[in-house]
Amino acid sequence: MAVLTFELQKGFQVGENTHFEVGLRELTPKDVFDxxxxxxxxxILDNRPYAYISNAQFGMELLCRQVEFIGSVNGPFTVKELLKLDIKDFELLQAKSEELDKMMIPQEVLDGISQRGEH
Structure with a gap:
């Protein structure tokens, strides 16, 4: 399984320790399902149950599962944990995640994944 590593600028704070090296892994079908x-x-819509997927939450949940480690802290991470990152580090994390996805997953599959929450 491919892992893409890179360094955060401000780092991920855990207690008194700051971690900088991030490892992103390719997503599995289980990751997508989870x-x-x-x-x-x-x-309830018109007195009937209606299920939908939040695209924003789906994207964050995928990202949480894709982060293999930050420093000595192993994933998976929670949304709450990733949202503690500095905005520049969070943007870098998202950009590197997209970069890895484009290397590992055909574009038509990525398009299908992003459209699933719209139904």
């Missing part, structure tokens, strides 16, 4: 389930919401 992220879909975690971002699925059920509501």
């Amino acid at each position: 992220a879909q389930m975690a971002s699925e919401h059920v509501t």
Whole structure:
């Protein structure tokens, strides 16, 4: 399984330790399924249950599963943990995740994944 490593600028703070090296791994079908389930919401619409997937939450859930490690801290990470990153580090994390996805997953599959939450 491919792992892409890079360095954060400000780092990920855990207690008094700051971690900089990030390892992103390629997503598995289980990651995609688990992220879909975690971002699925059920509501009542016209007196009938309606399930939908939040695209924003789905993307974050995928990212959480894709982070293999930050320094000596092993993933998976929670949304709450990743949102503690500095904005520049978070943007870098997202950009590197997209870079890895483009290397590992055909574009038509990526398009299909992004459209699933729209149904």
